[in-house]
Amino acid sequence: QKEVEQNSGPLSVPEGAIASLNCTYSDRGSQSFFWYRQYSGKSPELIMFIYSNGDKEDGRFTAQLNKASQYVSLLIRDSQPSDSATYLCAVTPQTSYDKVIFGPGTSLSVIP
């Protein structure tokens, strides 16, 4: 079982819709969870981080964490063509707080 798993996509949504990206992780003791966005040919950039169960909202982005089920999700409301990118889920495992494990990423395409 891989440490961090994501649907590879591509996920296509129409402009203005809600995009839902999901991630599961294997280390039940993981403490920190991150979402990064990576445009083609660019390096990843941090969108959000979440530590506690529940929702965290930042503008059009909402991160949701459920530690009991070991999943974290990212919702993008009012999706825009500029949101088209690969979204990387990342987790800090309990055994290595100074190491961040990335999932394979989900490719999102927002269709105008």
Add this chain to the structure above:
Amino acid sequence: KAGVTQTPRYLIKTRGQQVTLSCSPISGHRSVSWYQQTPGQGLQFLFEYFSETQRNKGNFPGRFSGRQFSNSRSEMNVSTLELGDSALYLCASSYGAQGYTFGSGTRLTVV
């Protein structure tokens, strides 16, 4: 505030050679991590340094090594290059546990 600076941006090397990549973190960031990114394997953790100490290392052969200097700048070295080492090498700096800021990366091509 200057971002994370990686040099060089592009490198072409032949098999068997060695290469050194450099990374200057954001001022005040003492943690520097290195990742290898390939289309097939995604982002793979290489190692993490904090205050000149390697705190963690990924599952890469000993040909991959790194170090960090007292000013937090970091270098990684790959010796005896193989074709499979062709990848984008990303450096990331962080302050605390609030996520990384990545550099633009070094694209290494081994021929």
